[in-house]
Amino acid sequence: MSILPRKNELGFYEIRLESIGGLGANLAGKMLAEAGVFGLGLNGSNFASYGSEKKGSPVKSFIRFCEPDTEIRVHSPIEEPHVVGVFHEALYKMVDVASGLGPDGIILVNSTRDFDEIKIDLKMESGTIATVDALGIAVEEKTKVNTAMLGALFRVCDFLDPEAMKQVIRKTFEKKYPHLVEPNLRTFDKGYQTVNFKTYEKNHEATGVGFTRPLSQLGYLTQELGGVLTSQANSIQKDLSGSRQGFLPKFVQEECIHCAACDTACPDFCFVWKEGEDKRGRKQMFLQGIDYQYCKGCLKCVEACPTTALSDLRETLGYAESHQVKQSFPYVIGGIS
Ligand code: SF4
Ligand code: SF4
Numbered sequence: 001m002s003i004l005p006r007k008n009e010l011g012f013y014e015i016r017l018e019s020i021g022g023l024g025a026n027l028a029g030k031m032l033a034e035a036g037v038f039g040l041g042l043n044g045s046n047f048a049s050y051g052s053e054k055k056g057s058p059v060k061s062f063i064r065f066c067e068p069d070t071e072i073r074v075h076s077p078i079e080e081p082h083v084v085g086v087f088h089e090a091l092y093k094m095v096d097v098a099s100g101l102g103p104d105g106i107i108l109v110n111s112t113r114d115f116d117e118i119k120i121d122l123k124m125e126s127g128t129i130a131t132v133d134a135l136g137i138a139v140e141e142k143t144k145v146n147t148a149m150l151g152a153l154f155r156v157c158d159f160l161d162p163e164a165m166k167q168v169i170r171k172t173f174e175k176k177y178p179h180l181v182e183p184n185l186r187t188f189d190k191g192y193q194t195v196n197f198k199t200y201e202k203n204h205e206a207t208g209v210g211f212t213r214p215l216s217q218l219g220y221l222t223q224e225l226g227g228v229l230t231s232q233a234n235s236i237q238k239d240l241s242g243s244r245q246g247f248l249p250k251f252v253q254e255e256c257i258h259c260a261a262c263d264t265a266c267p268d269f270c271f272v273w274k275e276g277e278d279k280r281g282r283k284q285m286f287l288q289g290i291d292y293q294y295c296k297g298c299l300k301c302v303e304a305c306p307t308t309a310l311s312d313l314r315e316t317l318g319y320a321e322s323h324q325v326k327q328s329f330p331y332v333i334g335g336i337s
Helices: 025-040 089-093 115-122 134-141 145-156 162-174 178-193 261-265 300-304 319-323
Strands: 013-020 043-049 058-066 083-086 106-110 127-132 196-200 247-251 271-277 283-290 310-314
Touching (some): 025 043, 025 058, 025 145, 025 162, 083 145, 106 145, 134 178, 261 300
Parallel strands (some): 106 127
Antiparallel strands (some): 247 310, 271 283
8 A cells, every 4th residue: 555645647746845045955855855765665756956056046846756666757847746845935925836736735834924824925725734933943943944844844744754854864963963963853853743734625616826837037028129138237136035044134223323334244235324414413324224125134234233223033024025225226227027
C-alpha cells in the first residue's frame, strides 16, 4: 500500500516552496527530499530556481515524491503542487505563491495572521491553510526560519518521519557547530508542534487557484518605441521590501534629533528629508520618515541612532505601506507600469 496520500496522473506527490534568498528554502527542500528518499525509501527529486541567487530575490524549491518503482522523467518546475510552503508573506506582492494549487491543496504559511485574511490574500476558494510562526520560533531560538518551516512541513506531510529529520539535523551541525544542534532540534520540534490548520470545504464549482506563468512586462507587444527604456535609472524603481526578513525600523519623529546618523549607516536611499528652520530661524534638514520601498531591513540605522527615534519592529503586512514617507523624484519619467 502506498504511503503517499495523493498522486497526480504521473504518479507524483508534489511540493513547492516559495521563499526569498537567505531564508534557506533551497536547503529545506533538499532535506525534505532526502528524508523521503533515504528515510522512507521513496523515489524523489529536488531542485530549486533562484535567478540571480542574491539575498532577497524570490526563490522556489521543488520536491517530487513517487513510489520506488516509478521512474522520474519529469524535471520541469512544479506547476500544480499538492502542498505549497510560503516562507515569507512579503512574497505576495511579487509572486502568485498559490499558483496552481488544487481545490483541496494545502498551503503552509509562515504567519501569525488570521486564516480568513490569508485566504483572501491568496484568492483561495477552498483547501487547507496551515500557519506557523516560523519567524517567532527562529528569533526565540536564535536559529533560522527554514528549520521551523521544515518542522511544520513534516507535520503537513505526515507520511514523513520527523525522527529521521532530527538525525539529519544532528549530522549537519554536530561536527562543525555542536552548539547549534539543540537549538535547531528545538526549532524543528516547535515548528512541528505549533502548526494550526483550517480547511475550507470545496463546493462543486471550486477549481483551485489556476496556474499562471509569470511573464516579463516587456515583450514584443509592449516594448517602448524603438525598444528604448525611457526611465533614466532603474535603481529608483526597484522595490527592496521583499528582502526584509521579518523586521523593519520603526520611526518616531518626536524622538528624533535629526542628526542623520541613520542615513549615514543606511546602505540605501531610505531616509526622507525636508528643509526647514530651527528654533533660531536657521536652515536645517529635518527627517520626515522612511521610504520602505528601499529598506532591506538590515537595521543598521537602529544601531546607529543615538536616541529612541528608531527601533526594530516585527513587520506585519501593510505596516510599511501605511507608515512610509515617499521619496520625491520629480525628474524621473518613464518606467514600466
Ligand atoms: S533597515 Fe537598513 S535599509 Fe532599512 S532604513 Fe535601516 S539601514 Fe536603511
Ligand atoms: S539617527 Fe535617530 S535621531 Fe538621528 S536622524 Fe536618524 S532617527 Fe533621528
